[in-house]
Structure formats: C-alpha cells, structure tokens
Amino acid sequence: MKTCCDHPPHSRRLIQTPLVELTDQLRRSARKITAPRQAILEVLRRHQHPLTNKEIHLALGKEECDLATVYRNLRTLEGMRMVARFDFGDGVARYELAGAGDEGHHHHLVCTHCTRVVELTECLPRQMEQEIAERHGFSQVTHRLEFFGVCNRCRGSHTTSLVK
Amino acid sequence: MKTCCDHPPHSRRLIQTPLVELTDQLRRSARKITAPRQAILEVLRRHQHPLTNKEIHLALGKEECDLATVYRNLRTLEGMRMVARFDFGDGVARYELAGAGDEGHHHHLVCTHCTRVVELTECLPRQMEQEIAERHGFSQVTHRLEFFGVCNRCRGSHTTSLVK
DNA sequence: TTGCATGCAAATCCTTTGCATTCCT
DNA sequence: AGGAATGCAAAGGATTTGCATGCAA
Numbered sequence: 579m580k581t582c583c584d585h586p587p588h589s590r591r592l593i594q595t596p597l598v599e600l601t602d603q604l605r606r607s608a609r610k611i612t613a614p615r616q617a618i619l620e621v622l623r624r625h626q627h628p629l630t631n632k633e634i635h636l637a638l639g640k641e642e643c644d645l646a647t648v649y650r651n652l653r654t655l656e657g658m659r660m661v662a663r664f665d666f667g668d669g670v671a672r673y674e675l676a677g678a679g680d681e682g683h684h685h686h687l688v689c690t691h692c693t694r695v696v697e698l699t700e701c702l703p704r705q706m707e708q709e710i711a712e713r714h715g716f717s718q719v720t721h722r723l724e725f726f727g728v729c730n731r732c733r734g735s736h737t738t739s740l741v742k
Numbered sequence: 743m744k745t746c747c748d749h750p751p752h753s754r755r756l757i758q759t760p761l762v763e764l765t766d767q768l769r770r771s772a773r774k775i776t777a778p779r780q781a782i783l784e785v786l787r788r789h790q791h792p793l794t795n796k797e798i799h800l801a802l803g804k805e806e807c808d809l810a811t812v813y814r815n816l817r818t819l820e821g822m823r824m825v826a827r828f829d830f831g832d833g834v835a836r837y838e839l840a841g842a843g844d845e846g847h848h849h850h851l852v853c854t855h856c857t858r859v860v861e862l863t864e865c866l867p868r869q870m871e872q873e874i875a876e877r878h879g880f881s882q883v884t885h886r887l888e889f890f891g892v893c894n895r896c897r898g899s900h901t902t903s904l905v906k
Numbered sequence: 907t908t909g910c911a912t913g914c915a916a917a918t919c920c921t922t923t924g925c926a927t928t929c930c931t
Numbered sequence: 932a933g934g935a936a937t938g939c940a941a942a943g944g945a946t947t948t949g950c951a952t953g954c955a956a
Binding site for chain 1 (some may be wrong): 778827829831833851853860862864866867870871873874875878879880881882884885886887888889890891892894895897
C-alpha cells in the first residue's frame, strides 16, 4: 500500500468534535486520559479518513508512542464506539473517528489503483437490513459496505495496488 | 474462529457446476489440471460456503496437499474469477466457488457469535452503484457488502467470536 | 495508593516466497 | 522437453501479549 498522497475533498461534512469532548468520553468510560490517547485522538481528528495503525503511529510525530500502544488504543476506542474500523480487503485495519450514534455511519469508495478514498453519504435502503434480519431470525444486524473502482486520475493505468 | 458446525439450508440455489466444467475452465486458461487443484475444487463444490484456506486444507483429507499450495491455488482461482473472496472482518480470507459472470454475485449474513453464515440473494439497488460511480468519476466500480448480527440460536449468549 | 496504560520484546497468526523437485501437456 | 505447479522451509507483515515499570485518578 502506498503512502497517502493528497486527499480529495470529503463528500460528507466533517465531524469536528473538539478534543475535550472526546476525552470526556474517555473519562465517562473510566478510561485514563493519557498523552498517547490524546495524541491519537488528535491525529484522528486531523485526518478524517480511514488510517491504518501504522499511519496513525507515523502521524504522531514527536508525540510518538509505541506502535503496540496505538494498536491497543484503537481496539479500546473501537470497543467504546469512538472509532469505526473499516476493511478495504487488503488485510490491514483502518480507523476513523466515529460520530455519535448512527450519525457517523458511512461507507467508502476506494480507488484500487491509488487507494484514494471518497467518503460516501449513501447507504443501504433503510428497510433492506431490517427485512434481511427478520427473514433469517437475526437480531442486532449491521452491515459493512464498501465500493471499489478506478478513479478518474488513474484511468488508463493498469496496475493495482489494493485488493491484490 | 470456531470450527464450522452445521450449516443452515442455503437461501440461494446451489450452483453445482460439474467438476469437469471447472477443470475445463482451467484448461482454457492454460492452467495445468493437477491433483491438488481438482481436490480443492471438489472441496469447494461440496461446501458451497465461504471457507478459509485452512478449512479447505483440512477438508482435503487424504487428498492433502501443502497449505502453501492451497493459498497459491486460491489466489490463482481468484484471478481467474473461478472463486470469490469474502472478508468477514476477522482478518482471514474466505473463498467460495463463483458462478459464471455476475450470476454468482451475492452477499452474506454472518452470526458474530457462532459464525453461522446465511447466503443472501438480496443485493444493492442496481442504480445505486452506478450513481456513485458517476458522481465521483470512478469506473469499474464493484462493492463488497456483508451483514452481521446474532442468529436466533445464539440470542442470549453474550460473547463474540467474530469481528473481535 | 492502585490499578490501568505504556514500552519493549517476543510470540502468534495469516499469507507469501525461494528453491529444488515433480509432473502436466 | 519445458515450463508450470508442488513441497518444504523460511521469511514477511499485521496484530497481540507477557511483564516490569510508569502514571492518571
């Protein structure tokens, strides 16, 4: 996977939750507000795009903490629903700050050539998930949906870096 | 991930392509028809459910070949579009025999507790993908969509084995 | 003070690869 | 024969974990 180059303007509005609000969530969950945690949340706030653990670790700069700490914290934050994990099929987890409740729920359109990511506002028809859940007797049904294709800049290129 | 227990009846009709037809596809692609390949295709034909490399390897039984060979072949078959890869978010690739053309395209409903998998016939509204592609100037757009929930048998249990 | 978090290093797990050998075509 | 496929072992890369130490509450 290449390094992230330039990011396109987002199609969905940014949720620029203030850092204090984020740390408050930690406090309410009886989690300690440590330097690595604040730094990681800052990074996620700055780049509202799916980032890998390694990318987050790199972006920490002089606030650097151990990579294992990044992994541990993203797991924790995921458990708290403060971040959402995305899977682009290349075997690497990516995270984004999650909006409160369902508000943050969204999907992506990923260029399989340059890995450019577009955030989408579209989602499944509301009743589809519910119908599927009922028909098969499942509860607490959610879904993961991502789109893959070739962006206009990459049209003509023939190699693929994502989804090997 | 637990071992696969009992599988529910499929919601979509099985594509029981005869083995000869599958090996013919290999022949047409100038691929050699080896014992491991036939055995792997046989396994996939028998279990039309997403299987991991390891599960396939196990299911080979006395037709056993090296695990690396399983990996290599599934990659090859994926490239030929003879199998489809699915990703349930637990960091392990799963494969299924693919129907010809788009005919095999489908999604899953996965129980996050027991990993039971239901094959779905539902798919995205046809025009949604096209609209998204056009709006963002992407071509060759495809999607990955999977549903996750808790099946009726597992209601009441509170541990989760999938999507840690 | 007290246990949650962190750093560091080692361990796991999935997947890929190098190389000599085997075997389809 | 000749190149593709396989077996075996080792390497890679992502992620997790054990343990002693540090630090927020």
